Structure formats: structure tokens, C-alpha cells
């Protein structure tokens with residue numbers, strides 16, 4: 070057995086309290102052996118965590134990782150106009166190579182900001198899976214299925230690809246990669262395809278993930294056409310089951326919150342994207358009170374515009390209070406729970422907690438800086454004050470992905486250069 074000890078740190082425990090402890094890891098099976106005192110002597114290798122906070126790696130519950138290429142390409146528009154006028158025309162020009170370049174950039178950014186697992190919906194998913202596997206992260210991946218503006222054969226082919234990809238990538242990266250069937254949303258995939266393909270996804274045993282109740286404009290046509298709220302419609306289509314997870318959940322009413330809680334379907338809250346596209350304020354405190362599992366996601370870098378879960382945590386706390394008109398709503402402890410264990414449970418990955426037997430997915434944050442001084446409350450600092458640049462080590466599945474701010478599996482300069490070239494080329498082709 071090869072062991073790694075993270076020594077001398079303040080450790081965030083599963084009950085969201087912090088204690089002084091070491092963490093001993095079995096690197097062969099990627100699990101935490103022990104959280105306790107004086108474990109350095111037993112280890113083959115050590116990582117220094119003095120003056121640092123040792124937390125579960127952050128879990129980004131909803132992303133489109135290769136959209137890093139479109140960061141800053143189109144800002145300051147609402148969802149529909151943004152997608153139709155700016156994003157979809159560029160995405161029509163994507164190739165496997167451009168998606169690889171964007172994914173490399175995205176996973177680099179995630180490792181540097183302490184994220185160890187994420188859920189992703191996009192195109193060219195086998196390429197994304199290869200890149201994630203090489204980088205060493207954990208992910209649940211799926212092909213985003215869309216039927217609008219396609220003829221029947223093309224729409225069915227896209228849904229078939231969604232199923233085939235879910236089968237193909239499941240288990241890649243030594244089991245760190247899992248999959249889901251991912252219809253883009255309830256308005257961009259016609260009901261007939263949901264009826265045909267969701268049962269096939271159930272046969273494969275994969276969860277369903279989709280954008281839901283993101284904007285008011287998306288709710289109204291479903292109510293008009295089907296006479297029920299979107300999540301009641303999703304339930305009719307078999308898309309609201311235990312293990313399924315929806316992105317956004319902004320415009321959900323009390324009846325829909327009840328449906329989510331009853332079904333065991335989780336919500337991934339994307340506060341930055343919801344603010345930037347002016348989609349609205351999700352009733353996060355209400356969902357938590359009703360027993361809905363809520364995780365946090367960045368959405369793509371074109372609507373955020375970064376992939377830092379620490380930024381997202383602060384946004385979640387701030388907008389959660391505004392939405393509830395209550396400063397005590399969505400407190401620091403709830404945010405920290407959502408960005409770790411909540412997201413992990415929502416997307417169905419075994420991660421998000423530091424205890425013996427748990428996967429060794431860990432972020433270590435440097436506390437020695439003015440914006441984290443004094444150290445009155447480290448849970449508060451994690452939710453409100455810490456930044457991506459504070460992350461000094463990132464470990465996933467027991468392997469060190471970043472040591473003292475140096476990412477080991479990726480050449481940072483080369484990744485940034487390839488991404489810049491790919492983005493320039495992609496946008497130029499779209500403008501031809």
C-alpha cells in the first residue's frame with residue numbers, strides 16, 4: 070500500500086465543523102484511511118497543510134466545460150437571445166479538437182480552484198471523457214440532446230447518440246467517469262422523444278439530467294401547451310426520479326418543490342449564471358427546508374464567466390438571502406454543504422466528505438493572506454472570503470493533481486495556448 074499524509078492542517082469534517090488534524094490516504098485504492106492526530110509518520114509521502122484548510126474537493130454539479138472557449142465571447146444578454154444569436158452558431162462549428170482544447174482549459178481551471186468532480190452536458194463527449202481521464206478528475210458526463218429545429222430522423226439520431234455515449238464513457242478513467250442521459254431541456258426536446266428515449270435510459274441504469282425552470286419564458290409555454298407546471302410535465306415523462314438532477318430550478322413553485330422532495334430528484338443551483346442572464350432567483354432556502362437535495366454548479370464559463378466553485382459559493386449565499394428576503398437564509402454552513410456533499414449526492418458521485426472510507430478527493434487552501442485574516446471562522450471564510458487562488462493542493466482519488474499550485478498532469482502554458490488558438494479559430498469559422 071502506498072500512502073500519502075496531508076499534515077498540519079485544519080480539517081473540515083462532515084458535520085461542517087473544523088478541527089486540527091492530519092489526513093492519511095491509501096493511494097492504491099484512492100480512499101481516506103484516517104482523519105486524526107500525528108499520522109505523518111505512517112506515510113510514504115506527505116503534503117504540507119500547515120496554515121491551511123483541508124476541505125473535501127468541491128463538486129461542480131452542472132457545467133459545459135468546453136465552453137471555456139466562449140468565455141467573454143457574448144455577454145449581457147438573456148438566455149434565449151444569448152443561445153440563439155451568439156452561442157449556438159459558434160457551437161455548430163465545434164470539432165473534437167476544439168472541444169478537447171476547451172475541456173483541457175476547463176479542467177485546468179477546476180483543478181486550480183479545488184474542484185475534484187463535476188457533471189457536464191455537452192458535445193463530443195468521448196473526447197471530454199478522455200481529457201478528464203488524463204487530467205485525473207471525477208465526472209458524470211452526457212451528450213446534450215436537442216430536437217428543436219431538427220427533422221425527425223436527426224432528432225432521433227441525436228437521442229440515440231445520447232444513449233450510446235452514456236454507455237461508452239461509463240467507467241472510463243479507472244471508474245472515475247460515470248454518465249447520464251441528458252436531454253437539454255423540457256422545451257428543446259419534444260415530448261415524443263422523451264417518451265421514446267427516457268425509458269431506454271432507465272434500461273441502461275443511468276440518471277437523467279436536464280435544464281429545468283431556468284427562465285420564466287421557459288415555464289409559460291409548457292403550462293400553455295400541457296396544462297401543468299414543467300416539473301409535473303417532467304414527472305409525466307418519467308424524468309423525475311430518485312437520482313435524477315435538474316440544473317437551475319429558478320422558477321419552481323411550491324407544488325414543484327414538493328414533487329422534487331418526494332421524488333428524490335436534486336437541483337443544481339447555478340447562481341452566477343442565473344444572475345448574469347437575469348434568469349431569476351432560485352428559492353434555495355425553501356428547497357432546503359422542503360428536504361430537496363441542492364448542489365451548486367457554475368454552468369458554462371460563457372455565462373459565469375469562470376469555473377470557480379468558491380465564487381459560486383459566495384454568490385449562492387448572497388442571492389439566497391435576497392431571494393428569501395432574509396439575511397439568515399442560506400448560511401455559510403449550508404453553502405459549504407451544498408458545494409461538497411450536496412453536489413456529490415445530487416450528481417451521484419461518492420465524494421464530498423473527509424472521513425475514513427471516503428474517496429480521497431481533497432482541496433487544501435492556503436490561509437495565509439490578508440483576505441482570510443483573522444481566522445475567526447473558517448467555514449465562513451470558505452463560503453464568503455476564499456478565492457480560487459488560495460487553493461494550494463488538489464487531490465482526486467488519492468492522486469495529487471496540483472502540489473503547491475503546480476498542476477502535475479497538464480502543462481498550463483501549453484493548455485492556455487491551445488485554447489486561445491482554438492477559440493480564435495472557432496469564432497472566426499462561425500463568423501465566415
Ligand SMILES: CSC[C@H]1O[C@@H](n2cnc3c(O)ncnc32)[C@H](O)[C@@H]1O
Nearest residue numbers: 133156190191192213214253280369
Ligand atoms: C446540448 S449541449 C448543452 C447546451 O446547453 C447550452 N447552455 C449553456 N448554458 C445554458 C443555460 O444556462 N441554459 C440552457 N442551455 C445552456 C450550451 O451552450 C449547449 O448548447
Ligand SMILES: [Zn+2]
Nearest residue numbers: 280316368369
Ligand atoms: Zn447549463
